[in-house]
Amino acid sequence: MDFTMSPEQELWKQTVREFADQELEPIARKIDEEWHRIPDEVIDKMADLGIFGITIPEEYGGCAVPGEEMQYAVTTIHELARGELSMSLPVYTLLCIGWSILMVDHATEEAKEEILPKVVTGEWFLGINTTEPGGGSDLANIKTVATKDTGDSWIINGEKAYISGVREATERGGGHATLFLTEPEKGYKGATFAYFPADAPGTSYTTYSDMGRMGLSTGGFVYKDVEIPKKYILGEENKGFYVNMEGFNVARAVVSAACLGGAEKCLEISADYTKQRVLFGRPLLNFEAISFEMVDDRAQLEMLKLMLQKGAWLIDQSRKDKSKVDFREINRTMAMCKCYAPEMGVRVARNGMMYHGGFGYTKDTPLEMSLRGTMSYLVGAEGGYHVMKIIMGRDWFGDEAVPYRGSQVGH
Amino acid sequence: MDIVVCMKQMPDLQQIRIKDRKPILENVPLVWGDLDKNAIEEAALIKEKVGEAKITVVAKGSDKLQQGILEPLAMGADEAVLLTDPAFEGSDSMGTAKVLAKAIEKIGAYDLVILGEGSTDNYSGLVGSALAELLNLPEITYVRELNVENGKVTAVRNMEESFEVVEANLPVVITVAQEINEPRLPKFMAIRKAGAKPRHEWGPADIGLSADEVGENAASVDMLSNLAPEQDRKNIILEGDLDEKIDALVDALIKEGVLGR
Numbered sequence: 001m002d003f004t005m006s007p008e009q010e011l012w013k014q015t016v017r018e019f020a021d022q023e024l025e026p027i028a029r030k031i032d033e034e035w036h037r038i039p040d041e042v043i044d045k046m047a048d049l050g051i052f053g054i055t056i057p058e059e060y061g062g063c064a065v066p067g068e069e070m071q072y073a074v075t076t077i078h079e080l081a082r083g084e085l086s087m088s089l090p091v092y093t094l095l096c097i098g099w100s101i102l103m104v105d106h107a108t109e110e111a112k113e114e115i116l117p118k119v120v121t122g123e124w125f126l127g128i129n130t131t132e133p134g135g136g137s138d139l140a141n142i143k144t145v146a147t148k149d150t151g152d153s154w155i156i157n158g159e160k161a162y163i164s165g166v167r168e169a170t171e172r173g174g175g176h177a178t179l180f181l182t183e184p185e186k187g188y189k190g191a192t193f194a195y196f197p198a199d200a201p202g203t204s205y206t207t208y209s210d211m212g213r214m215g216l217s218t219g220g221f222v223y224k225d226v227e228i229p230k231k232y233i234l235g236e237e238n239k240g241f242y243v244n245m246e247g248f249n250v251a252r253a254v255v256s257a258a259c260l261g262g263a264e265k266c267l268e269i270s271a272d273y274t275k276q277r278v279l280f281g282r283p284l285l286n287f288e289a290i291s292f293e294m295v296d297d298r299a300q301l302e303m304l305k306l307m308l309q310k311g312a313w314l315i316d317q318s319r320k321d322k323s324k325v326d327f328r329e330i331n332r333t334m335a336m337c338k339c340y341a342p343e344m345g346v347r348v349a350r351n352g353m354m355y356h357g358g359f360g361y362t363k364d365t366p367l368e369m370s371l372r373g374t375m376s377y378l379v380g381a382e383g384g385y386h387v388m389k390i391i392m393g394r395d396w397f398g399d400e401a402v403p404y405r406g407s408q409v410g411h
Numbered sequence: 412m413d414i415v416v417c418m419k420q421m422p423d424l425q426q427i428r429i430k431d432r433k434p435i436l437e438n439v440p441l442v443w444g445d446l447d448k449n450a451i452e453e454a455a456l457i458k459e460k461v462g463e464a465k466i467t468v469v470a471k472g473s474d475k476l477q478q479g480i481l482e483p484l485a486m487g488a489d490e491a492v493l494l495t496d497p498a499f500e501g502s503d504s505m506g507t508a509k510v511l512a513k514a515i516e517k518i519g520a521y522d523l524v525i526l527g528e529g530s531t532d533n534y535s536g537l538v539g540s541a542l543a544e545l546l547n548l549p550e551i552t553y554v555r556e557l558n559v560e561n562g563k564v565t566a567v568r569n570m571e572e573s574f575e576v577v578e579a580n581l582p583v584v585i586t587v588a589q590e591i592n593e594p595r596l597p598k599f600m601a602i603r604k605a606g607a608k609p610r611h612e613w614g615p616a617d618i619g620l621s622a623d624e625v626g627e628n629a630a631s632v633d634m635l636s637n638l639a640p641e642q643d644r645k646n647i648i649l650e651g652d653l654d655e656k657i658d659a660l661v662d663a664l665i666k667e668g669v670l671g672r
């Protein structure tokens with residue numbers, strides 16, 4: 001067993017941290033409040049460093065280290081999130097590098113050659129598109145459907161909701177890995193997963209006015225007779241639900257990393273403040289009601305970090321050799337991380353606001369921005385808080401713990 | 412063109428705590444000095460400009476260099492010479508210069524030798540000049556702008572109150588000031604490739620010195636104590652309305668010698 005990072009991993013972590021300190025921290029508030037977008041120059045600089053290629057093999061222009069993609073992805077997002085507490089840029093990036101992994105593993109050669117090099121250069125955005133107005137938690141009940149199969153393509157009709165990056169994908173180029181039905185009568189067993197270019201004719205989008213992470217759009221897509229070529233399929237027809245779930249595990253890892261990085265930074269901000277804030281004749285940190293809470297938070301973040309490292313490592317191992325890793329262990333580990341990471345992120349930011357008193361309620365600290373941004377991951381994205389508990393329960397107790405499957409009284 | 416860059420790792424100054432006026436150095440991670448990064452950056456920029464060049468980093472320090480050397484290699488160095496033998500420990504500035512000079516002589520080919528104008532921890536600023544002397548080379552210090560062309564360098568020196576432009580033929584020793592460039596962050600691909608670049612580890616014997624010619628044994632300067640300056644607050648509270656307070660503040664600052672007349 002070995003918990004040390006390789007010299008390369010260590011140097012990369014340091015590099016991304018320096019980048020985040022120098023380039024992101026000074027503009028995080030502007031991203032959230034003024035620009036409501038991530039500046040192109042920043043995306044260009046990130047691409048130049050190699051951030052968007054970190055999970056993409058060299059043959060598609062990327063720079064992935066085979067077998068260490070997730071370890072690098074998690075480290076990268078963790079460090080970026082420390083610098084950009086609104087969460088806009090970490091989320092933008094984690095969607096691109098997370099869903100690239102699924103593309104690498106499940107897209108057709110033609111699609112990979114078309115899409116991945118453009119993700120590497122930062123030109124295109126790549127996201128995930130599963131949630132519908134009818135309910136995000138109950139994914140098996142989606143309605144977006146291929147109303148016609150022309151042989152080479154599907155004609156899609158339907159609607160998606162709360163999708164990150166609708167504007168970015170439409171304006172910059174790129175698209176979303178999308179879940180839809182190809183055999184509606186079979187329910188989720190008739191669902192297919194495919195890349196939908198945001199500019200496919202017949203696609204339109206609206207955006208919502210969100211609570212936080214204002215530099216990245218959230219919105220809905222409407223599909224009216226949109227033709228999606230079959231070359232964009234991810235995995236196999238009618239097996240989309242499972243491919244999607246595999247992608248969620250990757251996404252849960254990087255999402256957790258974003259929450260972890262933000263929380264870590266909030267805690268450091270709080271430590272600096274409570275050390276110098278003098279009340280009742282001594283530093284605030286000197287009161288154990290404060291310091292005990294902070295050491296609790298720190299210890300729990302450390303636990304999360306370890307678990308996340310394990311999860312990332314498990315995914316890397318399984319991508320090298322599926323037979324070596326129990327898929328359920330990945331599922332369980334990632335659900336546990338994604339369950340608690342946003343919860344901890346929100347809590348640490350909130351605690352920090354408390355230590356800062358009135359100052360914490362102002363926009364002169366980034367704590368409230370972090371709280372607003374991290375809250376999005378408690379609510380949703382790759383399964384919300386409760387859904388993680390459903391996964392954890394099912395893993396432990398079996399179908400007994402699943403309300404729509406287990407033995408219900410009266411059935 | 413052959414460029415040698417001398418670099419040193421030092422405790423991360425941001426993380427040093429002071430206790431009883433003494434720096435606590437245990438468990439403080441080592442980082443490259445800021446000016447050392449300017450030095451390697453300048454070498455990398457020159458290489459990008461002239462095309463054909465080989466950059467060798469020479470670093471004397473602890474075995475932590477094994478890990479740390481990856482950074483300059485990822486920033487553009489082609490090869491590294493590590494002087495990690497414990498016999499080198501405890502060198503004074505002259506001793507360090509001697510060891511570096513011997514290592515550079517062993518490398519053999521050097522048109523440019525670049526260092527920081529000082530190390531950001533001790534800042535004696537002696538090593539560059541001593542090294543130039545030992546290698547019998549001209550030296551240009553405090554360089555804020557460097558241009559290499561047709562076997563010559565033109566350098567702008569920062570003399571604080573003025574800039575001086577000087578020219579020298581290669582080979583030459585250059586010490587750089589912080590304004591000369593903005594050190595790059597290494598790209599991911601460069602980090603990946605850095606691990607495979609050649610590294611050599613040389614002890615005293617490899618560079619033609621005996622153990623008592625190096626390190627603490629050969630040091631002519633002994634560090635007797637290393638204390639942080641004492642800082643005391645005077646806790647002067649000025650009374651009166653704003654104008655009176657400003658006058659009193661200005662008076663006080665003049666009395667302390669902070670403001671001139």
Ligand SMILES: Cc1cc2nc3c(=O)[nH]c(=O)nc-3n(C[C@H](O)[C@H](O)[C@H](O)COP(=O)(O)OP(=O)(O)OC[C@H]3O[C@@H](n4cnc5c(N)ncnc54)[C@H](O)[C@@H]3O)c2cc1C
Nearest residue numbers: 128129130131135136137162163164376380381382384386
């Ligand atoms: C900022 C933001 C960005 C998003 N980005 C994306 C994206 O890029 N792509 C995408 O596909 N989706 C995205 N989503 C959608 C997100 O995944 C969904 O919001 C989430 O899955 C919840 O779905 P819902 O909003 O329909 O809530 P519902 O499914 O209606 O759930 C409502 C509440 O009930 C809880 N709940 C549901 N079922 C149970 C149960 N069985 N037991 C107990 N409690 C339960 C839920 O946890 C939730 O708290 C995003 C959401 C947000 C807020």
